[in-house]
Amino acid sequence: MVPQTPATDSRETLMSLQGITLAFGPKVIQKDISFDIKRGSIFAVMGGSGCGKSTVLKSMIGLLKPAAGQYLVDGEDYWTSDPAHRQTVSRRFGVLFQSAALWSSLTVGENVALPMQMLTKMDPATVRRQVELKLGLVGMLQAIDQYPSEVSGGMKKRAGLARAMALDPDILFFDEPSAGLDPITSARLDDLILNLRDGLGATIVIVSHELPSLFKIADDGIFLDARTRTPIAHGAPAWLRDHCDEPQVHAFMHRERETESGRTD
Amino acid sequence: MNSTDRGQPEWSLQAGDDANVIILSGDWIAQQGHVPDFPPDGLHQARPDRPLTFNAEGLGRWDTGLIGFLWALKQGAAQAHLDMRAETLPDAARKLLDLLPDRPAPAPPIPRRRFAPLAAIGTVTIDSLTEIGTVTELGVETARGGIASLTGRGRMRLTDLMSNIRDAGPSALLIVSVVNFLVGAILAFVGAVQLRKFAADIYVASLVGIAMVREMSAVMTAIIMAGRTGGAYAARIATMQGNEEIDALTVFGIPVSSYLILPSILSLTATMPFLYLYGSLVGMLGGFTVAIGMLSVTGAGYFHQTLNAVALNQFVFGFIKSIFFAVLIGLTSCRIGLQAGRSAADVGVAATRAVVVGIVGVIALDAIFAVIATTIGI
Numbered sequence: 212m213v214p215q216t217p218a219t220d221s222r223e224t225l226m227s228l229q230g231i232t233l234a235f236g237p238k239v240i241q242k243d244i245s246f247d248i249k250r251g252s253i254f255a256v257m258g259g260s261g262c263g264k265s266t267v268l269k270s271m272i273g274l275l276k277p278a279a280g281q282y283l284v285d286g287e288d289y290w291t292s293d294p295a296h297r298q299t300v301s302r303r304f305g306v307l308f309q310s311a312a313l314w315s316s317l318t319v320g321e322n323v324a325l326p327m328q329m330l331t332k333m334d335p336a337t338v339r340r341q342v343e344l345k346l347g348l349v350g351m352l353q354a355i356d357q358y359p360s361e362v363s364g365g366m367k368k369r370a371g372l373a374r375a376m377a378l379d380p381d382i383l384f385f386d387e388p389s390a391g392l393d394p395i396t397s398a399r400l401d402d403l404i405l406n407l408r409d410g411l412g413a414t415i416v417i418v419s420h421e422l423p424s425l426f427k428i429a430d431d432g433i434f435l436d437a438r439t440r441t442p443i444a445h446g447a448p449a450w451l452r453d454h455c456d457e458p459q460v461h462a463f464m465h466r467e468r469e470t471e472s473g474r475t476d
Numbered sequence: 477m478n479s480t481d482r483g484q485p486e487w488s489l490q491a492g493d494d495a496n497v498i499i500l501s502g503d504w505i506a507q508q509g510h511v512p513d514f515p516p517d518g519l520h521q522a523r524p525d526r527p528l529t530f531n532a533e534g535l536g537r538w539d540t541g542l543i544g545f546l547w548a549l550k551q552g553a554a555q556a557h558l559d560m561r562a563e564t565l566p567d568a569a570r571k572l573l574d575l576l577p578d579r580p581a582p583a584p585p586i587p588r589r590r591f592a593p594l595a596a597i598g599t600v601t602i603d604s605l606t607e608i609g610t611v612t613e614l615g616v617e618t619a620r621g622g623i624a625s626l627t628g629r630g631r632m633r634l635t636d637l638m639s640n641i642r643d644a645g646p647s648a649l650l651i652v653s654v655v656n657f658l659v660g661a662i663l664a665f666v667g668a669v670q671l672r673k674f675a676a677d678i679y680v681a682s683l684v685g686i687a688m689v690r691e692m693s694a695v696m697t698a699i700i701m702a703g704r705t706g707g708a709y710a711a712r713i714a715t716m717q718g719n720e721e722i723d724a725l726t727v728f729g730i731p732v733s734s735y736l737i738l739p740s741i742l743s744l745t746a747t748m749p750f751l752y753l754y755g756s757l758v759g760m761l762g763g764f765t766v767a768i769g770m771l772s773v774t775g776a777g778y779f780h781q782t783l784n785a786v787a788l789n790q791f792v793f794g795f796i797k798s799i800f801f802a803v804l805i806g807l808t809s810c811r812i813g814l815q816a817g818r819s820a821a822d823v824g825v826a827a828t829r830a831v832v833v834g835i836v837g838v839i840a841l842d843a844i845f846a847v848i849a850t851t852i853g854i
Binding site for chain 1: 631633712715716719720721723724725726727728729730734735
């Protein structure tokens with residue numbers, strides 16, 4: 212039995228993964244993934260290194276078709292719908308990649324502007340205002356004309372966040388947002404994520420193993436196990452920390468070396 | 477760890493009544509190169525029901541050379557089911573040894589190659605057909621994007637196109653000039669030697685003119701562009717692939733064809749024909765220089781003979797050819813970039829492949845054009 216948060220969440224289900232199996236050819240990354248993400252929640256995908264967290268995210272943003280299972284967004288199956296519909300759904304996604312993945316030949320400002328220029332009918336003045344607004348929200352206005360190679364890792368992450376918000380998405384995906392950031396920048400990013408959820412009403416899916424940050428912001432989540440290649444716990448990180456007896460989850464949440472089943476070499 | 481020199485690293489096994497004792501002495505420094513290996517049969521003499529202990533009193537300085545030896549020993553002890561007691565080893569060495577598993581890394585599986593010619597042919601066929609399909613799809617998508625841009629509904633950014641044109645056009649002028657001038661000059665040299673024997677010096681002008689306009693300028697310019705611009709496109713797109721930049725485009729739903737490929741192909745298509753024309757003229761200038769210097773030909777005579785020999789339709793033919801070459805180079809190099817893996821080595825592979833495929837493709841396509849030209853009698 213997978214430990215669960217007590218069923219008090221009455222919010223509407225926005226996304227639902229049902230029996231998803233992810234594989235690269237014959238190599239299964241994770242199997243039997245099933246969970247719901249409620250509208251307006253901050254959902255954490257947790258697990259040790261190499262357990263397939265980023266792969267799950269990749270599949271949710273439409274970059275990797277699952278080998279089996281259904282992925283529903285607002286009740287409609289994402290992968291079996293026609294490409295045009297899939298495109299419409301993807302337009303609701305904003306993604307912050309692990310490496311920020313800014314387009315290196317464009318300035319920070321142009322990075323935020325490109326989606327608007329390519330995908331909307333906004334006139335240049337509106338685009339400019341929107342770019343300034345979004346860079347202002349993440350505190351990056353001063354770097355608007357700099358190239359990604361000229362700014363620091365933390366600034367790249369923030370610029371990536373501004374770009375993820377370019378088209379006002381209602382679902383934001385963050386892949387390891389605070390990896391490689393100092394504690395202060397990381398804490399600021401947490402506040403920013405909370406403000407975005409409350410201010411924009413966005414639903415946020417976050418892949419991370421930054422425990423303090425997860426305890427602070429996530430209100431639901433899933434724990435993926437690298438050995439059994441399947442989810443072993445389900446619930447808010449803070450709840451899992453206090454209530455989950457699964458040895459792996461316990462060890463993860465309390466930063467302990469596992470004792471029961473030995474070290475992972 | 478002692479700083480005095482204790483000499484060569486040595487070890488021995490003493491199988492006593494209470495325990496099997498490993499005696500270590502000397503300096504065990506890996507980089508000095510004398511550290512012994514623990515042999516697979518090193519514990520043969522050990523008594524099976526006794527523990528394995530250490531005497532490290534004679535041990536001098538040591539580093540990971542000693543740990544490597546001890547690890548092999550630990551594996552041997554585990555295999556022989558000996559109880560290894562490391563208490564007498566230096567503290568630091570024991571802690572490092574504790575971190576190491578008592579089994580060696582599993583041997584990599586030996587890949588089994590089965591001889592299956594039918595399956596191999598099938599795989600190659602399906603892969604090739606898929607590749608042709610993908611390139612065609614990419615080409616059609618790009619063409620559609622191009623038409624949309626012409627009618628003003630396109631999503632291509634003009635700034636991207638302009639910067640690509642600058643890279644593919646004006647920046648390539650110098651190398652195109654040098655190569656075509658030299659090719660023209662070489663043709664004139666080769667022709668001069670033969671034609672002088674028949675006192676037909678003036679026909680050097682025809683030789684250089686026709687060769688440059690029909691074949692050499694278009695092919696040489698295309699080869700330069702395949703090496704210069706095609707390789708650069710492939711490397712750029714492959715790097716973007718590695719940095720997840722292509723993923724970011726895909727997630728936004730920004731078509732790679734209109735953001736990346738269309739400006740690349742359009743800029744090549746826009747510049748190549750003009751580089752070809754320019755190359756032809758520079759090539760003829762090269763021939764002219766050699767002819768004036770070596771042969772008894774006047775400038776006016778050379779000019780006149782060139783005008784007589786080179787018909788306009790040959791320019792048109794070369795012009796059309798270079799457009800096809802441009803599309804070929806643009807499409808294949810972008811496709812190879814998109815197909816690349818995500819490591820730094822993959823970027824190099826992609827750039828190399830783009831250049832090779834571009835050059836071979838251009839020459840093969842030129843051969844097809846030569847057949848067509850002969851058939852329609854140009």
